[in-house]
Amino acid sequence: MYFYSMKKSSLYKGCLEPILLRLLKDHGRMYGYQMTQMVKDITKGELTITEGALYPLLHKLEEQGIVETETEMNGNRMRKYYSLTKAGKKQTSIAMEEMKAFMQSLEYIVNPKIALG
Amino acid sequence: MYFYSMKKSSLYKGCLEPILLRLLKDHGRMYGYQMTQMVKDITKGELTITEGALYPLLHKLEEQGIVETETEMNGNRMRKYYSLTKAGKKQTSIAMEEMKAFMQSLEYIVNPKIALG
DNA sequence: ATTTTATACATAATTTTCTTATGTATATAG
DNA sequence: CTATATACATAAGAAAATTATGTATAAAAT
Numbered sequence: 369m370y371f372y373s374m375k376k377s378s379l380y381k382g383c384l385e386p387i388l389l390r391l392l393k394d395h396g397r398m399y400g401y402q403m404t405q406m407v408k409d410i411t412k413g414e415l416t417i418t419e420g421a422l423y424p425l426l427h428k429l430e431e432q433g434i435v436e437t438e439t440e441m442n443g444n445r446m447r448k449y450y451s452l453t454k455a456g457k458k459q460t461s462i463a464m465e466e467m468k469a470f471m472q473s474l475e476y477i478v479n480p481k482i483a484l485g
Numbered sequence: 486m487y488f489y490s491m492k493k494s495s496l497y498k499g500c501l502e503p504i505l506l507r508l509l510k511d512h513g514r515m516y517g518y519q520m521t522q523m524v525k526d527i528t529k530g531e532l533t534i535t536e537g538a539l540y541p542l543l544h545k546l547e548e549q550g551i552v553e554t555e556t557e558m559n560g561n562r563m564r565k566y567y568s569l570t571k572a573g574k575k576q577t578s579i580a581m582e583e584m585k586a587f588m589q590s591l592e593y594i595v596n597p598k599i600a601l602g
Numbered sequence: 603a604t605t606t607t608a609t610a611c612a613t614a615a616t617t618t619t620c621t622t623a624t625g626t627a628t629a630t631a632g
Numbered sequence: 633c634t635a636t637a638t639a640c641a642t643a644a645g646a647a648a649a650t651t652a653t654g655t656a657t658a659a660a661a662t
Contacts, residue, residue: 379584380590381498381620382496382498382618382648387594399639400638400640400641402639404577410590411589415590419642420641423640423641423642425619444627444628445638446640448639448640467595473527473531473532474497474588476509477524478503478584480511482649496646497649501649518608518609519610536611536648537650559610562657563610564609565610
């Protein structure tokens, strides 16, 4: 029997990309590990981005020209900083509109108070 | 060149199960097609549940004892009605708590107004 | 009349997007 | 000297969709 809490199913499947875009939009220039920590902090530990999801996605965004990178050394440790390109900023605007609509849709379903029509 | 709007990426990947559970919690007894139409209506066309996602998921929920079914004829057309089992209602409560936390997390990220600490 | 759209189910093949596991390497805390 | 934290990367596998296809009836449009 298992009394400790079950692993939460990842509801945020599909939302990771817009989440990262939003972080970069708000904070300008971030490295990967920093993103994982910031999401954990902001969501009070609710959302945890795994490295296996993060890094491949960042590489994809770079390939697509959504983000660009600069590698810097912090002491002896590497940090790869990501920032939005011009195309990336445009893409982020679209993604944020979609997110807003999506979140509104979830509200309609989970909190069906509002009379329609 | 494509001027007509691109297909929206499905942000709700991972949210479909709690969405269905919520519908069944609110409406008691529904058939599959009805669920797709109701979600489309409630979200003003924003969320579209595909049949390839819906039916296998409903079958999985039935296997797991979350929902139970009754098949009825409407004229000459079959309708398979789904409703929550007792275990399903319990599971739905948990899923709704998780959804609330998830939506709050999205708010924190997309709308970072609130001062923390 | 005949084609399209809507209703109503189902499933297989494929793709997307994660998790889990593993690996490298440095720094700090116990 | 061992565990934890920082910081990257990638491969194997699982989960959860999309897309395509199929069956069948009813209604609407051409």
